[in-house]
Amino acid sequence: MAITNEYIQQKLTEKFGDAVYNFEENYGMLSFETLKENNLKVMQYLHDEPTLSFTFLTDLCGVNYPDNKDRELAVVYHMHNLQENVRIRFKVFASIANPDIFTASKLFAAADWMERETYDFFGVNFVGHPNLKRILNVDEMDYFPLRKEYPLEDQTRIDKDDEMFGRG
Amino acid sequence: MNEHHITLPEGSIEKHTTTLNLGPTHPATHGVFQNIMELDGERVVSSEQTVGYIHRAFEKIAERRPLYQITPLTDRLNYCSSPINNMGWHLTCEKLLGVKTPKRVDYLRVIIMELSRIADHLICNSIVGVDSGAFTGFLYVMQYRELIYEIFEEVCGSRLTTNIGRIGGFERNFSNTAFTKLEKFLKEYPVALGELESLLKRNRIFMERTIGGGPISAERALNYGFTGPNLRAAGVDYDVRVHSPYSSYEDFEFTIPVGTTGDNYDRFLVRQEEMWQSMHIIRQAYQKIQAFKGEEAEVYHANVPEYYLPKKEDVYTKMEALIWHFKIIMGEVDMPKGEVYHSVEGGNGELGFYLISDGGRSPFRLHFRRPCFIYYQAYPEMVKGSMLSDAILTMSSLNLIAGEMDA
Numbered sequence: 001m002a003i004t005n006e007y008i009q010q011k012l013t014e015k016f017g018d019a020v021y022n023f024e025e026n027y028g029m030l031s032f033e034t035l036k037e038n039n040l041k042v043m044q045y046l047h048d049e050p051t052l053s054f055t056f057l058t059d060l061c062g063v064n065y066p067d068n069k070d071r072e073l074a075v076v077y078h079m080h081n082l083q084e085n086v087r088i089r090f091k092v093f094a095s096i097a098n099p100d101i102f103t104a105s106k107l108f109a110a111a112d113w114m115e116r117e118t119y120d121f122f123g124v125n126f127v128g129h130p131n132l133k134r135i136l137n138v139d140e141m142d143y144f145p146l147r148k149e150y151p152l153e154d155q156t157r158i159d160k161d162d163e164m165f166g167r168g
Numbered sequence: 169m170n171e172h173h174i175t176l177p178e179g180s181i182e183k184h185t186t187t188l189n190l191g192p193t194h195p196a197t198h199g200v201f202q203n204i205m206e207l208d209g210e211r212v213v214s215s216e217q218t219v220g221y222i223h224r225a226f227e228k229i230a231e232r233r234p235l236y237q238i239t240p241l242t243d244r245l246n247y248c249s250s251p252i253n254n255m256g257w258h259l260t261c262e263k264l265l266g267v268k269t270p271k272r273v274d275y276l277r278v279i280i281m282e283l284s285r286i287a288d289h290l291i292c293n294s295i296v297g298v299d300s301g302a303f304t305g306f307l308y309v310m311q312y313r314e315l316i317y318e319i320f321e322e323v324c325g326s327r328l329t330t331n332i333g334r335i336g337g338f339e340r341n342f343s344n345t346a347f348t349k350l351e352k353f354l355k356e357y358p359v360a361l362g363e364l365e366s367l368l369k370r371n372r373i374f375m376e377r378t379i380g381g382g383p384i385s386a387e388r389a390l391n392y393g394f395t396g397p398n399l400r401a402a403g404v405d406y407d408v409r410v411h412s413p414y415s416s417y418e419d420f421e422f423t424i425p426v427g428t429t430g431d432n433y434d435r436f437l438v439r440q441e442e443m444w445q446s447m448h449i450i451r452q453a454y455q456k457i458q459a460f461k462g463e464e465a466e467v468y469h470a471n472v473p474e475y476y477l478p479k480k481e482d483v484y485t486k487m488e489a490l491i492w493h494f495k496i497i498m499g500e501v502d503m504p505k506g507e508v509y510h511s512v513e514g515g516n517g518e519l520g521f522y523l524i525s526d527g528g529r530s531p532f533r534l535h536f537r538r539p540c541f542i543y544y545q546a547y548p549e550m551v552k553g554s555m556l557s558d559a560i561l562t563m564s565s566l567n568l569i570a571g572e573m574d575a
Contacts, residue, residue: 110393
């Protein structure tokens, strides 16, 4: 029997009560939020509970919501139950001043690099990560480029020296 | 010890292992990434990877671009099979916008996607041959990749970075030449593929080199987030085309090959069999397309004027079409709000697009789930204790594409 989104929601609320909230169904995928202290507990429960068994971590990425006061940074987990073919998404939020979130790399080896990437671009500090350093950007970089406070280059700028590009 | 033996100076420390810097630009890596390997003789003790040499900040750039300007970015992820990336992106947009595509469009897409899967696997498998010492196969099958690229060229005008298709379908109907070339491919390619297979599959040297090299168990592969042929070689029958069918894959009969040990040989065999299955799918799709009659046989896009670019002839001659063209290109049409995750079976595994839209002209956040990036981290575990030359072979049989890794 395929597990339904209602069933997952019911199981999670039974186990965690108010700590899981904002259940939504976007394009068929159940998504919810949880407290950042709970991210590993929720993940472990989703993984271990035999009727849920979300044993595959599909994706882990960061999002920056600059307008959410004290919840500026989000980490989004996509998990997948391969037998039943059900996907689920959950988010944890942290403030940009204190972006500490527990690492999932002990549960899923796949999370290692994805967390490094999230750290690299958003500056989320994954507590307990074995090797939290930049992965795609240069080590000397002193900012976190995917945060919304760093705008893309102004397309109308005129101070560029075009001679460098053979257009002088 | 005799008098000819070199003795180290008094007090110096004898180093037992050698550090080897493999990459970033090394002929054996087939891409720009670095491996710092610690070797004991010829055995790999440990290795550490550095990636990011061709990072181009696609996720950041995408935050300012309207939907159509993101398609060329996806070309440059896994550039061995760009049409799959393009279509994965268009399918994501269609999911967000609620666009339904006609069956003929789905089947045309399936043909293009399976052709690119063949092109992708062809490169990987023939390169595994090259790295194990058989150069012939590689040069021999390249002409069929060329034929695939000619079909792409016929459909969209470009070959490698294709930017193929539109939201809702294709930019133009397939020409007769495209179908003729497809027929030629369907007729000639199985012979060449069979020859590549007979060159390597039961070849004693190749088998000795690949069997048992770079193995990974199903549990570890799942834990490492493996998808695609590499996961299937470890024995897990997960395929996005079957699990969550997109673009009418549910209408096709095909089997998913699985391996047992997840070693280099199994990965080779799985890719090889997938190419046969792709041929099977293309044949079915081509039959289904030929079954369309009358007006239906001319359909190549869905009816979504808000997102589908009008015909070029109309843009040059009609006011209405020009306005729509301008509006779509400049991103004047706002997307609906929403969060959508869509994935397709890319050449390397599950290629996912996580798109958050806040209702503006461009995505609020776009994240690519790049299969390569996720499974490359398993490499040290897979090559630990193996010979250096087998580690090279493992690297090529994982089909690591730097463009996809670095996004």
